[in-house]
Amino acid sequence: MTLENNREINILNSIPKMIILELDINDTIKNHYGDTSNIKIDNNIKLNSLIDKENNEKIQLLKNSSKQIVTVNCFNKEYEVTLKNILNDTYIFYFYDITKYHDVEVQLKQSLSELTCKKEELQALFDLAGNGISILDKNGLFLYANKFFQDMIGYTMNELYSKSCISLSSEEYRESSEVAVEKAIKYGSIQNFRKICITKNGVKLNASMSLSYLKNRNEIIMITSDITNDMKYQEKLKKQVELEVSKRTEQYEVLCHQSRLAAMGEMIDSIAHQWRQPLNSMGIIIQGLKHLSNNNELNSELLKEIEEEIVEKIIYMSQTIDDFSTFFLISKKQEYFNILKSIQDSIRLIDVQLNHNKIKIKTNIQNNINLEVLGFANEFRQVILNIIHNAMTAIVDSDKKDGLINISISSNKNKITIEISDNGTGIKKEYLEKIFNPYFTTKDKGSGIGLYMSKIIIEHHMQGNLTVKNLKSGAIFTIELKQ
Numbered sequence: 001m002t003l004e005n006n007r008e009i010n011i012l013n014s015i016p017k018m019i020i021l022e023l024d025i026n027d028t029i030k031n032h033y034g035d036t037s038n039i040k041i042d043n044n045i046k047l048n049s050l051i052d053k054e055n056n057e058k059i060q061l062l063k064n065s066s067k068q069i070v071t072v073n074c075f076n077k078e079y080e081v082t083l084k085n086i087l088n089d090t091y092i093f094y095f096y097d098i099t100k101y102h103d104v105e106v107q108l109k110q111s112l113s114e115l116t117c118k119k120e121e122l123q124a125l126f127d128l129a130g131n132g133i134s135i136l137d138k139n140g141l142f143l144y145a146n147k148f149f150q151d152m153i154g155y156t157m158n159e160l161y162s163k164s165c166i167s168l169s170s171e172e173y174r175e176s177s178e179v180a181v182e183k184a185i186k187y188g189s190i191q192n193f194r195k196i197c198i199t200k201n202g203v204k205l206n207a208s209m210s211l212s213y214l215k216n217r218n219e220i221i222m223i224t225s226d227i228t229n230d231m232k233y234q235e236k237l238k239k240q241v242e243l244e245v246s247k248r249t250e251q252y253e254v255l256c257h258q259s260r261l262a263a264m265g266e267m268i269d270s271i272a273h274q275w276r277q278p279l280n281s282m283g284i285i286i287q288g289l290k291h292l293s294n295n296n297e298l299n300s301e302l303l304k305e306i307e308e309e310i311v312e313k314i315i316y317m318s319q320t321i322d323d324f325s326t327f328f329l330i331s332k333k334q335e336y337f338n339i340l341k342s343i344q345d346s347i348r349l350i351d352v353q354l355n356h357n358k359i360k361i362k363t364n365i366q367n368n369i370n371l372e373v374l375g376f377a378n379e380f381r382q383v384i385l386n387i388i389h390n391a392m393t394a395i396v397d398s399d400k401k402d403g404l405i406n407i408s409i410s411s412n413k414n415k416i417t418i419e420i421s422d423n424g425t426g427i428k429k430e431y432l433e434k435i436f437n438p439y440f441t442t443k444d445k446g447s448g449i450g451l452y453m454s455k456i457i458i459e460h461h462m463q464g465n466l467t468v469k470n471l472k473s474g475a476i477f478t479i480e481l482k483q
């Protein structure tokens with residue numbers, strides 16, 4: 001091909017990305033056209049002096065028609081080469097520059113391989129995840145489930161394809177599962193939806209699931225955790241707590257019982273004191289009766305007088321017993337009771353002993369205050385008796401001649417305050433922290449439960465406060481109750 005016409009040569013030279021080489025049968029370049037601006041090609045040189053052996057061999061494949069097109073690297077670029085054999089002694093090679101396409105292809109291949117890697121990573125992540133991960137269609141049908149989910153539920157992926165997540169729920173959870181799928185689609189996601197699934201083996205599985213709706217794909221990602229063990233653990237924990245509570249209740253009941261026994265001991269002491277005097281008087285009356293009868297001085301009038309006196313004493317004694325027996329009743333429910341009356345009831349029980357020890361009680365009540373409190377009256381009486389009894393012991397121990405217990409009641413902003421102070425020994429500094437502890441006592445025959453129970457009654461049963469302070473002489477116990 002010899003092109004004499006300049007115009008045609010110009011056209012050939014202006015084809016972008018194209019080099020045309022005209023070779024004879026000996027591969028000697030006869031003419032060259034096209035975009036050769038950056039390449040030095042001379043006519044009458046052999047092709048293999050321009051192109052390396054390997055690429056040259058590829059080009060030769062075109063000549064024997066074993067390939068229609070080959071890709072070669074030459075002139076620092078990548079070319080697609082085709083051949084046109086015109087006449088028998090002339091070969092026209094078309095080198096089309098595909099460097100750019102090649103770069104794009106390389107990039108594409110790289111992206112594809114990265115994508116494959118990512119997919120594999122994701123797959124591994126799905127399969128190694130410690131949760132069941134599955135993808136559902138908008139009706140809840142399984143499109144994919146990771147290994148963990150398959151193992152958890154016992155179905156293989158093939159078996160899952162025909163199933164919906166709703167059908168795996170136990171009967172009572174079918175409806176709520178359906179609602180969960182609908183809600184996930186409507187609101188984008190739902191978290192920690194709990195239900196019972198039935199595995200392929202028919203085992204019940206407590207599951208917690210979170211569903212996220214992928215709007216663009218119209219699919220749902222479902223993460224499932226098996227919480228059967230958690231539930232068992234929680235159940236165990238609950239039982240342990242219940243056991244602990246019941247142990248504590250038992251312990252508390254034992255303490256209550258002990259405290260009542262201790263109080264009963266003190267009570268019997270009080271009864272003995274309270275009965276001593278009327279019993280003595282009745283003994284004297286009976287002796288007098290004998291004397292009167294021996295002297296025939298007994299007339300009906302005198303007998304009536306004696307009878308009245310004896311009946312009065314018996315009433316007093318029986319009243320004492322009634323007082324003590326009510327004291328030992330446990331209040332069943334909270335009721336409104338009068339603080340002052342309860343304090344007086346308690347004082348009455350110990351009155352004889354206080355008199356015996358020449359201890360005075362003074363009560364000081366703020367004017368016009370509401371003395372009604374909601375709580376357990378009997379228990380409250382027990383607290384007051386404990387505190388007064390302790391005060392009495394402290395006064396006796398201090399050898400004070402003018403023993404005095406002051407009780408003051410005041411009220412402020414729906415809070416009633418009862419202060420019981422004595423002029424006894426006071427409490428040693430190092431004991432102040434301990435006197436409310438169970439079994440703490442400084443007394444030979446003390447049980448050390450009185451104040452412990454008092455604190456529980458006031459603070460736990462009646463939501464109040466019981467505190468103690470030392471005074472210059474003696475101690476002061478303060479009870480605060482809500483009204």
Ligand SMILES: Nc1ncnc2c1ncn2[C@@H]1O[C@H](COP(=O)(O)OP(=O)(O)OP(=O)(O)O)[C@@H](O)[C@H]1O
Nearest residue numbers: 390391394426435441442443446447448449450451
């Ligand atoms: N008013 C007080 N003055 C001085 N010490 C007190 C006073 N009240 C309590 N205590 C001290 O607190 C201790 C504990 O009192 P608590 O009533 O709990 O038990 P107890 O009186 O020793 O025994 P119990 O009441 O069971 O017979 C007493 O042993 C005593 O040392």
Ligand SMILES: [Mg+2]
Nearest residue numbers: 386390450451
């Ligand atoms: Mg006591």
